[in-house]
Structure formats: C-alpha cells, structure tokens
Amino acid sequence: MDIFLKTMGSLNDETRIKILHFIDTNKEVCVCDIENSFEMIQSRISRHLKILKDAGFLKVDRRGRWAYYSIRTPLDEFRLSILKEIAHLELNTPQLQSGCQNGK
C-alpha cells in the first residue's frame, strides 16, 4: 500500500506531472536543465525530483558535478501505463533549455 500511495501522491501535482513528461521526452537531463526549462528555482525542482524518484519513476546518475535524471529502467507495466496516459494529455511541455555548463 505504501509504495502505491507514494506513487499516487507523486502524481498529485501538476508540476511533477510536467517534469516527469519532460524527462520522458528528453531521456536524460540534469537538474539545472529542468530549472532553466521550467523557469523554477532549484530547490523546488530538486524536491520534486526526489519525490518522483522515491515513487519509482526516476533514476539518478551522478557524473561530476551533475545529477542526471532519467526514467528508471526497466519500468514496471503499471508505471509505463501511467507514462503513456500522461503522454496522451498533450501537455505543452517546455523545450529543453540547457542551463548549466555540462557541455551537452
């Protein structure tokens, strides 16, 4: 029950739904890319990423100064169906705006 509740809770927020879809679309992004693309302050993004990660949607790969977030693989059927549902919402997710000096 706990992880299911946590999963639902993670999606009970418009910002997180958009961030999740943004990562799903852009495959791998660092925190400052999201910060820049969404024009939100870093602590806010960081907190939402933690919630999405704890809910089982994301994984982090730390390389150098950066934390790269992407969709966890392999992802279970249920979470995949959620991502699919979100993809169907046709949100106007922002374009990726690189916000740091990671040379990407």
Added chain:
Amino acid sequence: MDIFLKTMGSLNDETRIKILHFIDTNKEVCVCDIENSFEMIQSRISRHLKILKDAGFLKVDRRGRWAYYSIRTPLDEFRLSILKEIAHLELNTPQLQSGCQNGK
C-alpha cells in the same frame, strides 16, 4: 490535465483506495453498507465517494432512499489498470456488513 490530476488526487488517500477496492469486490453497495463495514461516520464515507465518482471511477444509482455505488462501466483502460494494481496490493478489506434496512 485536470481530470488526470483529479484521478491521481482521488487515489492519494488510503481510505479511498480501500473503499474503491471494496466496491470493486462487492460490485454494488449503498453508503450505509460501507459506513458499517468500515466503521466510519457517514459524512466521511459520503465525501470520499463523491471524490471517487468525480475522478471517474464510480457511478451512483439512486433507488428509493438508497444510493448504490458501483464501478463505472464501461471503464477505460487506464482506470482498469489502476483497479488491477490495487487488487494486487492484497489489502485486507473488511467483509460486507449490511448497515441499513434495504433488505439485501
């Protein structure tokens, strides 16, 4: 986005998850059956039912003094997958305790 958010919000509550599963299991129940089975006061149950209905999971059929709640049909793939996921949680849902004089 709005209905998706509402759907997630409706599941972001342990009581509602249990009520939803209870209805899924028992097919059709009236409010006082739930009230009695869960040992919760009526206003609380009534409110949760409204939230689950507005989220697209339930339908109501009013017959006489009673309001019978059941899973909306037909239910879309996404909500069906959620019900399936909840069924897999193995919650210990209470037994149906008829709480009113509906003669069932």
Added chain:
DNA sequence: TACATATATCAATATATCTTGATATATGTA
C-alpha cells in the same frame, strides 16, 4: 402530517503538502 432513515453538504479544526529563501555538501577549477 409527523417521524425515521439514508445521503449530501457545510463549517471548524487538524493535518499534510508546496513554495521560497537560506544554508549545507560535494565537485571541479584557478
């Protein structure tokens, strides 16, 4: 009509969650 039953809604309070700004930590560079 008067009353009981079943359900819905409201107001007040309690609890949880979100946002912001400040601070902590960790890595890389001059």
Added chain:
DNA sequence: TACATATATCAAGATATATTGATATATGTA
C-alpha cells in the same frame, strides 16, 4: 587553498485536504 558551480536539505509561511459534528434534503412509513 579559495572560489564557483551543481545539487540537496531545512525552516517558515501559504495552501490544500481530511475529519468531525451539525444541518439540510429527500424518500418512505405510521
């Protein structure tokens, strides 16, 4: 070492949600 960059976490205030008890509405029965 000193400093800048990237990220995480914390505290405070704002906002949202849940619970309770009271009340409203609607149906059926004596």
